[in-house]
Amino acid sequence: MATFHLRTDTTHATWNRDQRPAIHVSPGDVVTLDILDSSDGQVHPDSTVDTVANLDFGRVNPVTGPVFVDGAQPGDALVITVMAVDVADWGWTANIPGFGLLSDAFPEPHLRISQITAGYAQMLPGIRVPICPFIGTIGLAPEIPGDHPLVPPTVQGGNMDVRHVTAHSRLWLPVAVPGALLSVGDTHAAQGDGEVAGTAIETSGQVTLKIDVKKKLALKSPELETDPRSHRQGPAWVTTGIGPDLFRAARQAVEHMIERLARELRLAPDDAYLLLSAAGDLKISEIVDAPNWVVSMHLPTHLWD
Known part of the structure; x- marks a missing residue:
């Protein structure tokens, strides 16, 4: 070697x-x-x-x-x-x-x-x-x-x-x-x-x-x-997007978390958006119950606890 x-x-x-x-x-x-x-x-x-x-x-x-x-x-x-x-x-x-x-x-x-x-x-x-x-x-x-x-x-x-x-x-x-x-x-x-x-x-x-x-x-x-060790653990906030279009559902899940962060933590929307890009996990939660699919955004709460 x-x-x-x-x-x-x-x-x-x-x-x-x-x-x-x-x-x-x-x-x-x-x-x-x-x-x-x-x-x-x-x-x-x-x-x-x-x-x-x-x-x-x-x-x-x-x-x-x-x-x-x-x-x-x-x-x-x-x-x-x-x-x-x-x-x-x-x-x-x-x-x-x-x-x-x-x-x-x-x-x-x-x-x-x-x-x-x-x-x-x-x-x-x-x-x-x-x-x-x-x-x-x-x-x-x-x-x-x-x-x-x-x-x-x-x-x-x-x-x-x-x-x-x-x-x-x-x-x-x-x-x-x-x-x-x-x-x-x-x-x-x-x-x-x-x-x-x-x-x-x-x-x-x-x-x-x-x-x-x-x-x-x-x-x-x-x-x-x-x-x-690359997998996140612990409690998280989760928001969802639900509908027949996965891309649109993904957008909704992110939009809803941005709204929650603004409401609960008083984060500016652009800061919340960057935080989700760095620490939030976008997941396909359900893709079998036609015609609507579920995409979820997970954000660990230990980031600010």
């Missing part, structure tokens, strides 16, 4: 099967990757909403890599054991105009900077979000030639924002090109299921991965084994 370290001078801004590898590794090797935050350093601890309004989207979501894995071929699966995810001592959460589940209801930029210490992110006055660092973007090069955007996830992974890709989890990704070409980015300190406002607690970080290959395991999409 060999060990490698990739720094942020190996980042790139698109998926491309012809991207030049930053390193070559063998199955069983361990790679540590330094990760830039999803703004590519455009947001700073002293940033204002003007920074959000003027983001250069051509720089958003940079990834470190790619890593060429010897022996990986189309039809195989890359098996990635996440050994560690470490994040910086601050992060940011923003409402970016035109982005997010309720983008029509929140058209103005909004920004909150969190200080991260002792296992918590101080996101709003009196509200601390427990951190659970994870990898937002981890994926392989696509089969189709040319540049492909980093933000939408694909069957090769990418910007999945599954908050359970934490230390001690194991991820399987379907290989589409020789060498797989693994790249990683978008570390988060915490996120709610759904990332409803479009951002989590975004931060720079460092991840350590052990990389293996499972031959002739033709997966149709990524698969994951989670660490139990």
